[in-house]
Amino acid sequence: LNEPQGTRLNQLCTLLFSVLPHETKVIMPFSGSEHHLARNFETSQNVYLPRRTSDYVVKKGRKGLGLYATGNISKGGAIFQNSLQYTLTDVEDGDHVMFHSGSNIPTQKTRIAHNVVPPRIQLHSDIIFTHGIPVYSEDRSGASSGIISQHVQIPSMLMNHSCEPNTIYTQNNAGNDQFIALRNIKEGEELTCSYSLLYYDEGPVNHKCLCGTKKCNKGEIKGFKYLKPEEQDRLVPDATKAVRSIFMADMGVVDPVTYHQPLVAERFSQAPLYSVIKSIRMVWPNPSSSFANVAVRKTGDDNSYSLLATRDFREGEKVYSFWSELWPVDPIDGKVAVEMVFPLAKMESDPVEGTTLWLDPLECGKKNSDGKFMFSGYDLLTKHSCSPNLVYDKKKREEKFNWQAAFAARDICKGEELTVNFNALLWDRAGIKIPTCTCKSEICAGTSKGFRYLSVIAQKKLWQNGGRHFSPLVREHCNRYDSYHDTESNENEENLSHDLSLDSESTAQSVESWRSLYSEDSDPLPPTANGSRLV
Numbered sequence: 001l002n003e004p005q006g007t008r009l010n011q012l013c014t015l016l017f018s019v020l021p022h023e024t025k026v027i028m029p030f031s032g033s034e035h036h037l038a039r040n041f042e043t044s045q046n047v048y049l050p051r052r053t054s055d056y057v058v059k060k061g062r063k064g065l066g067l068y069a070t071g072n073i074s075k076g077g078a079i080f081q082n083s084l085q086y087t088l089t090d091v092e093d094g095d096h097v098m099f100h101s102g103s104n105i106p107t108q109k110t111r112i113a114h115n116v117v118p119p120r121i122q123l124h125s126d127i128i129f130t131h132g133i134p135v136y137s138e139d140r141s142g143a144s145s146g147i148i149s150q151h152v153q154i155p156s157m158l159m160n161h162s163c164e165p166n167t168i169y170t171q172n173n174a175g176n177d178q179f180i181a182l183r184n185i186k187e188g189e190e191l192t193c194s195y196s197l198l199y200y201d202e203g204p205v206n207h208k209c210l211c212g213t214k215k216c217n218k219g220e221i222k223g224f225k226y227l228k229p230e231e232q233d234r235l236v237p238d239a240t241k242a243v244r245s246i247f248m249a250d251m252g253v254v255d256p257v258t259y260h261q262p263l264v265a266e267r268f269s270q271a272p273l274y275s276v277i278k279s280i281r282m283v284w285p286n287p288s289s290s291f292a293n294v295a296v297r298k299t300g301d302d303n304s305y306s307l308l309a310t311r312d313f314r315e316g317e318k319v320y321s322f323w324s325e326l327w328p329v330d331p332i333d334g335k336v337a338v339e340m341v342f343p344l345a346k347m348e349s350d351p352v353e354g355t356t357l358w359l360d361p362l363e364c365g366k367k368n369s370d371g372k373f374m375f376s377g378y379d380l381l382t383k384h385s386c387s388p389n390l391v392y393d394k395k396k397r398e399e400k401f402n403w404q405a406a407f408a409a410r411d412i413c414k415g416e417e418l419t420v421n422f423n424a425l426l427w428d429r430a431g432i433k434i435p436t437c438t439c440k441s442e443i444c445a446g447t448s449k450g451f452r453y454l455s456v457i458a459q460k461k462l463w464q465n466g467g468r469h470f471s472p473l474v475r476e477h478c479n480r481y482d483s484y485h486d487t488e489s490n491e492n493e494e495n496l497s498h499d500l501s502l503d504s505e506s507t508a509q510s511v512e513s514w515r516s517l518y519s520e521d522s523d524p525l526p527p528t529a530n531g532s533r534l535v
Helices: 005-019 229-238 241-250 377-381 456-469 472-480 490-500 514-518
Strands: 023-027 034-038 045-048 056-061 064-069 086-088 096-098 120-122 133-137 147-154 167-171 177-181 279-283 294-299 304-309 318-323 337-341 356-359 373-375 390-392 403-408
Touching: 045 147, 133 241, 147 241, 229 241, 294 377, 304 377, 318 377
Parallel strands: 045 096, 045 279, 279 337
Antiparallel strands: 023 034, 056 064, 086 147, 096 120, 133 147, 167 177, 294 304, 318 403, 337 356, 390 403
């Protein structure tokens, strides 16, 4: 009873479902209502990896899956500059690499052609040691010269070996991992690296080399430990910090290193009590993966997670960039909730690896111009405010460019919670559980259900205070229904000005467009050109 209420309830639900059939009808004694509770505590998770970005495309060739350049890359250029990069250690049997967040979740095994990239690939726990790479971290206790642990890196885990590689693994000044082009790389060329510089004596170094280059030794891929002394002396500056540390320890130059795998949180479902919506676990990058100056922290009376600014921002300054994909869809059940799992923390502002958040599209989802829910990772943690401090760019992008940006709508102070106005982003949020707005701003509309549920007065105020920040979806609805920002006559304009000067409680009217307020028939849902009405 001394444990937090949410944790205790989740444990009780887990115990309950462990003894119930797969689907159980529960009669609530205090209400007599029925709830169908699905046993949905599957802990296998999806490791998200975009199949195509502006940097690379995933293809399947004679060496298996590989990464190929989507454009020309100059010598010295960063390879994954505009793509998602993150690291994780929590991999278990039954996990999957998922190449499209918006793809259907397959329920049955389908036959995949030999040269087609499947939507998902099953993982095993030993992938940490077969496809992960050793990573160095400082031993603050001073007991050793460093700590070596194995990590899976996305997307570089799919990069194949070559005896004549065109990229090299390194770290920038900020300590972030990156690959640099060793020469000019042409569009469509496979991106390769040398496993001898990534591994010392473990990992996929006992596989037969299939690179087919002129310098290929046509034998097994060797780790750095098994290279000739003259090769080691020549290549040691280009080896990873982990390989250099192990090599120096073996040579007796420094103290031995310590091998230690970091502990990760035990997997528990974060489904709310009596939730019936289906969910999937999906690993998604931390804010530090896009160099965002924001932190994920628990705030408020409900102890929910929010985004906080980690420095001051001036009005109009970009606060962070984020990757956005179509929300995952189940072919039978439709939309699903996502239990977003954070990977290895790279900065103090990142949550610890294994932190899991339940995200329901009806509660926190944002839509594109086609009205489809988009999954945008940590960006979904922004809260609603009628006087927000964030706005989004509205540029229409091609499908392969999924990066978007959030800008400061006003000056933002360090530590301030980041907010957006859902009424300016969404037309209809009827599925939200708590629609009442409690932002307490001077222009508070009292609700966050979406633009269509605002009074005419609130709609006009919202347009005057930030109409330029409306989402393409809301703008499309406004344009379809006689343009909320234009009036039909000077008389209407005078009436609007008069209404805005009155008390909002006495003049607010539940209508959907300004035309309905001033039209002769006062139809609350004016028909479009083809006679259809808004639903």
